[in-house]
Amino acid sequence: MRHLRVVVAIARAGSIRRAAAALLVSQPALLGQLQRIEETVGGPVFVRSRTGVEPTELGRFLITEGGEVVDEFDRLIAATRTRAKRQRALGIGAMRDLDSATLFAAVTDLLPACETATWQLDSLRSGFDLLDAGELDIALLYRFPHGAPAPAAVHLSDVVAVEPAFVGLPADHALAGLTEVPLAALADASWVISAAEDDTGRLAGFHRACAGAGFTPRIRHYVGDCDMAIPLLRAPGAVAVMHPLCLPPDGVVIRPIVGSPHYRSITIAWREESTVDELVPELRLRLVENYHREVSLRPHYRSWWEANVGALSAHAPEGARATICAMGAARMVAAQPVT
Secondary structure, three states: OHHHHHHHHHHHHOOHHHHHHHHOOOHHHHHHHHHHHHHHHOOOOEEEEOOEEEEOHHHHHHHHHHHHHHHHHHHHHHHHHHHHHHHOOEEEEEEOOOOHHHHHHHHHHHOOOOOEEEEEEOOHHHHHHHHHOOOOOEEEEEEOOOOOOOOOOEEEEEEEEEEEOEEEEEOOOOOOOOOOEOHHHHOOOEEEEEOOOOOOOHHHHHHHHHHHOOOOOEEEEEEOOHHHHHHHOOOOOEEEEEOOOOOOOOOEEEEEEOOOOOEEEEEEEEEOOOOOHHHHHHHHHHHHHHHHHHHHOOHHHHHHHHHHOOOOOOOOOOOOOOOOOOOOOHHHHHOOOOO
């Protein structure tokens, strides 16, 4: 089979050089393989010229018959892998603070007879790697511009194309009364930001946004999430990069940044051959609707959304409580001033 793949690759590439590049081997190594193949079949398979290679009569026979064998073998392997995946638990993953509950509920509702296994993903790359390896079937991920790219086998569909970063301010901050805060007005602030650089492109994206506003940010605190950032806003001059779905406690306001220069996308990622492939449109619809319900519960985010994206497709019923990124307000009250 390996010999057939080499012959078919050379024929389809039309030259030793292009075939070597496609097969990720050197030209001398490929020529050595071709020589051994010709010794095995009992005659020359290709004739070389200045413009490339042409198959001999023997080569045309081998390529025609062998190409069909290679294609059929590839189809067999793909079908076998699909069958094997159906026999194992369907893998569902999500990065932290995303709507894993809605994704899991939707999958189990649409595939009630399917056994499932869930993963909390520590990073964007771990999600991509598990999908690429076939360990995960579907995942809910987020990525900032210039974050790690998806492998070729992984398909993506945005649930939220632009989720803007907001800024958290003490309620008595000079800019707290603005509807939107110009990023340049915070050039002298001491910043609190979630986590250091990671493969999502978070920190690099924030630095690019600040550079576009004409300054280099002074980041004083790297924290795990918005909940950890809140007490640090008691420090003089402190402001925080905040998730727009965070519910600020008394004493803190969350405001959009003019132009939304720092943002991420929330994305469904899946493998085409997975059982969930045909379900992705419905899964995406349910995730979008629940995200819109969550937005409707945050006046600061709802106003931004309606002004910049449009009408919400769903609203939370009266009396509903937030479920995504819902902080405990008591933490701000109990926190001691930072000195």
